[in-house]
Amino acid sequence: MARRKPAAAPTRLGGRRDGWLMIAPLTALLVVMLAVPLAVDLVYAVSRVTFETLRAPSVIGFGNFAVVLRDGQFWGAMLFSLRFAVLVTAAELLLALTLAIFLAPLLASIPWLMAPLLLPMMVAPALVGLMYRLVLHEFVGAVPYYFVLLTGDSPSFLGPDTAFWTLVTIETLQWTPFALLILYTAYQSIPTDVREAASLDGTGPLQMLRYVELPLMRPTILAVGFIRFIDSFRVFDNVYTLTGAGAGGDTTTISIYIYEAFFRRDDIGVAVAASMILLAIAFAMLTVVLRWSERRA
């Protein structure tokens, strides 16, 4: 993601003071909305705090973290989010890459065919979750209906054993378009002379894919994979509206764990400590990716 600083034009316009004035409003908003909350997070994470003592938290050290790390539910949520993110990212990349390459000739000659493929991204994930309550409903849902019609039986899609796979599938179906769009753009931007040179050397279509096209697309594939991994790791909306914290199976993601700790159990310390663990994970992943892309550049 972002590491490359945009090269600035040589500044011959003078007046750095005007520059400061121009970035001041943005900076002020970020300080109030992000820096202050982060500071509060850090203090509350090491304090005993309730809704009555918000202004006078008493520092207790790392007790909240100990509670979180001993909580089986927390580890359950971590594992859920991790498995979810790995499977969703892999499935999306595979599906999107296949579609992008196989459909490329069609999409290149009729560009607007991309529009219906991008539509799923325009729908709120929360609403997608609600829509699947209807789509998968055992009496009125279209999917169970067609399952029964074709196979004589239908699985219960939101039962304890199946809910996880249902959620993986709906997340994949909604965000494959994102990977498809970016990977298709990368595929189309491979210069024609690269392909021509390779085919003059007698490279067949499969070898072309394996030794020319995929290596050229590798940075894009990794960038898309990173974005989708991060986004699916913190998933909240569609899981929350479809299964809540766990209709049938336990479908508590790490974001839902934090939300429930705060809003349902009024456990500010635990919620904040879990938030800080999530921040540390996101930060670590970001650092690794930035290092890696710096080394490539």
Added chain:
Amino acid sequence: MRRGISALRWLVLLVAVVALNAPVIVTLVTSFKSDAEIAANPSLVIEAPTVSNYVRIFAMSDRFDILHFLTNSVVEAALGTVLAIALALPAAYGMIRFRVGLAWLFPPVVNLRAIPLIIFAIPIYLMYQAAGLLDTRFGLALILCLVNLPLVLVLLVNAVRDVPIELDEAARIDGAGPWTILLRVVLPLVRPMIASSTVLAFIYAWNEFLFGLMLTTRDAVPVTVGASFFFSASGGGVQWGVAAAVMMLSTLPPLLLGLFAYRHIGRSMTAGAIKG
């Protein structure tokens, strides 16, 4: 052989479009069925199309006021989008032309995309409670602005960088100050990118759910959260026809925007993901 592959491509495209859009297709079809038909016929064929579900939504406005939720979403998403652009455009200009903050402000904002915003949610909730911003349109709009800032800033920084500095200098020789140059010279030139980022930012803002759920309860509830109220309000016996109509109305604005502006959206999403 050639023709066979081409036919297969069309088939794969068709299957992909139907599978990816399945929830919207099923919801759209269901919203035009009567209650009796929904119970008897869950297929994708409508035997007796009716608009009664849409009529019934507006008849129940005393219990479930969809117009109120839709208005909230329009106001909040629009305000959040305008705020993000109003803050990001001068910042982008200051960063590129005066080289202020390019090293310490640009990277954190852009990398915010990778940080789950829920980690700020609890202090923001407590701050909002103290400041009286809970359940206000302005309060939620501020968050929607925050959600959109990383993308909008990347796009505008790229756009401003592409403006030839000679134009700035010419205007400066004519006696224009930096703010005049920004508004009269740079703004018209980056207008296409502003349009693209506005569309995408509005859609993202409309579709936000987590902060809407946490920070609003009645007055400022956006339609993503409002639609889920409809389900919990009807308890076990959900009226599926009306529910489907509610979901269609909630999702129609971003869906139509996306359909008509898909090229802008594609361009800005690609730029945001790769150049960021």
